[in-house]
Amino acid sequence: PSWIVWTPGVCPGFNVAIRAFCQAGDIVLIQTPNYPPILAAPEFNDCTPIHIATVEENDGWMLDFAELEAQAKDPKAKLFIMCNPMNPVGSVLSQAQLDRVAQICADNDVILCSDEIHCDLILDELTHLPAGNHAQLQHRSITLMAANKTFNIAGLGTSFAIIPDTTLRNTFNAAARGIVPWVNILGLVATQSAFTECDDWHAAQRNYLIGNRDYLAKAINAIEGLKALPAPATFLLWVDASQLDLGTAKNVQDWCESRGVGPSPGVDFGNEHFFRLNFGVSRDMLEEVVARLSA
Known part of the structure; x- marks a missing residue:
């Protein structure tokens, strides 16, 4: 529970991540195509977005890892934002794919912000692998989750960031202070009920x-x-x-x-x-x- 930071939505979550871990002029890598508010977030925070394409392969969509690796080498690249499962293509990262993301982030000192709001809506017989559970990502990841998509409660304004690393968590909280409101009790109760009784x-x-x-x-x-x-x-x-x-x-x-x-x-x-x-x-x-x- 100490890893959890409550936020009033995943959009505040990834915007706070940019404020926390990037400075003006830094590069934010973004898996594309992607949720429009994610694409817009870097420029809202005076950063430069670099898009990492999702390519069709073996009757599915996957990250262009060669492009990710090349762009992550830029010393100004500080943060990589992706969705898992991906929005809009619906792909779910395999263990091998998440391993590769983790290795690229570790090799280049890039922090991963993983929007996993659709993780309860895996339709095929696949397993969701939270970024924060990966050994190489425990000290360089922010995982965003919520009951909002699965249980249709986005209007209650409640989601959470899972940040295993204490230093990252404190930095995230400091960036949110004064600009991100507390979540409400109705949203907290609804989230708990959704995950435990439905x-x-x-x-x-x-x-x-x-x-x-x-x-x-x-x-x-x-x-x-x-x-x-x-x-x-x-x-x-x-x-x-x-x-x-x-x-x-x-x-x-x-x-x-x-x-x-x-x-x-x-x-x-x-x-x-x-x-x-x-x-x-x-x-x-x-x-x-x-x-x-x-x-």
């Missing part, structure tokens, strides 16, 4: 999401010009529209909206030729989305 609901939700994921991925791949790899985790599908005939549409987002579907724009995540769909909805709604995109 296993049956969580299992049922996971099964429903697996069905939705499989249905949506198959349906999207049947639409000419669209392609998607089934996400091993999260409730999100990252759709490649680079081969889509846009017709009179200005761009991919305009094409979707002209059919009455409003996905998350890929440009916000770092790739204008993609879009992100949320399949954490009723099957009826998902079928309506597919019907509109297929029209």
